[in-house]
Amino acid sequence: MGCGKTTVGAVLAEKLTDYNYIDIDAEIEKSTQKKISEIFLKHGEQFFRMLESDKIKKICKEKNYIISAGGGAFENEENRKIMLETSTVIYLKASPQEIYNRIKQENHRPLLKKNFSVEKIASIMQLREKNYQKADITVDTTGKNPYDIGEEILGVLKLND
Secondary structure (H helix, E strand, O other), X not given: OOOOHHHHHHHHHHHOOOOEEEEHHHHHHHHHOOOHHHHHHHHOHXXXXXXXXXXXXXXXXXXXXXEEXXXXXXXXXXXXXXXXXXXXXXXXXXXXXXXXXXXXXXXXXXXXXXXXXXXXXXXXXXXXXXXXXXXXXXXXXOOOOHHHHXXXXXXXXXXXX
């Protein structure tokens, strides 16, 4: 959350013209015609995670996609297994303070509705770090712009070919 997945995904899609870009959250909003925050509020996180898993299963079967999955998607063991088996998973990491600065003006982050602070972000990150470390590649986005992050990712991917 707030690490640049959506923005960097779009930048990569511009550079990798053979690839399509898809944002899981945007796809869920499009298919349900509801905002993510509304889904959380009316149906709960568990229902949202089910929708998220369904999208991931379908999209990961396709070829040549750049996929932005929400921060909690990789917490689900089945999602993680599918992504790691079918894709190169890139963990975009930023410091809690950087994330806070990037998203402090936003009001649509369901997991941060209560107690929104650098400490809350750090707590979520700490809980998820064990799984995030399973990603194929980690890129620190702290203090970087989306275009530089995209170039860094392209450089790492070429080294891994």
